[in-house]
Amino acid sequence: MFNSNCHTHTVFCDGNNTAEEMVQSAVSLGFKSLGFSVHSPMNIENSYAIKPNLVEEYINTILSLKEKYKDKIEIYNGIELDSNWDFVDLSKFDYIIGSVHHLHCPGRIYAVDKSIEETEECVNKEFDGDWLSYAKCYYSELCRFLCGLKPDVIGHFDLIEKYNNKGKLFDSTIPEYQLLVKVYLDRICDCCPDSIFEVNTGAMFRLGNDVPYPAQFILKHLKQRNMKITISSDAHSTDALDFEFERVQALCKNCCFDEAYMLKGGKFEAVKI
Numbered sequence: 001m002f003n004s005n006c007h008t009h010t011v012f013c014d015g016n017n018t019a020e021e022m023v024q025s026a027v028s029l030g031f032k033s034l035g036f037s038v039h040s041p042m043n044i045e046n047s048y049a050i051k052p053n054l055v056e057e058y059i060n061t062i063l064s065l066k067e068k069y070k071d072k073i074e075i076y077n078g079i080e081l082d083s084n085w086d087f088v089d090l091s092k093f094d095y096i097i098g099s100v101h102h103l104h105c106p107g108r109i110y111a112v113d114k115s116i117e118e119t120e121e122c123v124n125k126e127f128d129g130d131w132l133s134y135a136k137c138y139y140s141e142l143c144r145f146l147c148g149l150k151p152d153v154i155g156h157f158d159l160i161e162k163y164n165n166k167g168k169l170f171d172s173t174i175p176e177y178q179l180l181v182k183v184y185l186d187r188i189c190d191c192c193p194d195s196i197f198e199v200n201t202g203a204m205f206r207l208g209n210d211v212p213y214p215a216q217f218i219l220k221h222l223k224q225r226n227m228k229i230t231i232s233s234d235a236h237s238t239d240a241l242d243f244e245f246e247r248v249q250a251l252c253k254n255c256c257f258d259e260a261y262m263l264k265g266g267k268f269e270a271v272k273i
């Protein structure tokens with residue numbers, strides 16, 4: 001099984017466990033490596049990002065765990081950089097995950113993944129209930145941010161599907177939606193050919209969703225584009241560290257991926273899945 005995870009959170013941001021508790025769980029699961037991806041400081045109001053004055057302590061904590069557990073597991077200090085990130089010295093981190101969690105509308109900023117109510121309010125008030133326009137706004141912001149950043153990893157590509165399990169908010173199987181996604185996906189693949197797309201089980205763990213991000217049609221398109229993938233769980237607690245990895249690995253194989261990238265020897269390396 002895929003025995004690594006580059007997308008994890010701790011009490012330094014909105015996670016429930018300490019970094020050391022996460023390391024110990026990863027070791028007991030037989031992980032070869034573990035990456036921490038603290039939510040970057042933000043320049044907008046939020047309840048989950050690391051406070052700027054804690055960034056140095058975060059880095060030092062991860063570095064000391066790297067040393068303490070070096071005979072058992074490889075540890076990496078990464079960062080999940082939000083499109084509204086506040087200044088932080090990116091050279092201090094082993095890798096960067098690029099993510100969009102908010103949409104800027106005239107007069108108000110909406111979280112994409114905070115609650116179903118906030119999502120529906122945004123679609124209804126700002127886009128006259130038109131999910132396609134909402135989706136276009138999200139993907140264009142994602143494209144703008146990623147093409148400027150060219151991150152090592154692209155976080156939860158279709159986050160707008162979070163509350164859409166079984167299509168309960170909008171129909172993501174219609175050609176209009178899938179075509180729109182592929183237009184932006186192609187632009188991102190062109191701009192960021194070396195970035196790794198994560199197959200992220202976070203909403204399967206938190207909300208019981210049936211499928212990971214991104215949706216299967218996106219995974220198939222990524223394979224056609226010859227892009228790289230990794231498997232992660234966006235873990236906010238020790239019990240989510242390898243959540244549904246086996247099932248998702250099978251799903252990736254179904255989409256014709258025979259390798260995924262994991263943190264190994266100081267960088268992301270391809271391993272057979």
Ligand SMILES: [Zn+2]
Nearest residue numbers: 080099155156
């Ligand atoms: Zn995220």
Ligand SMILES: [Zn+2]
Nearest residue numbers: 007009080234
């Ligand atoms: Zn995350």
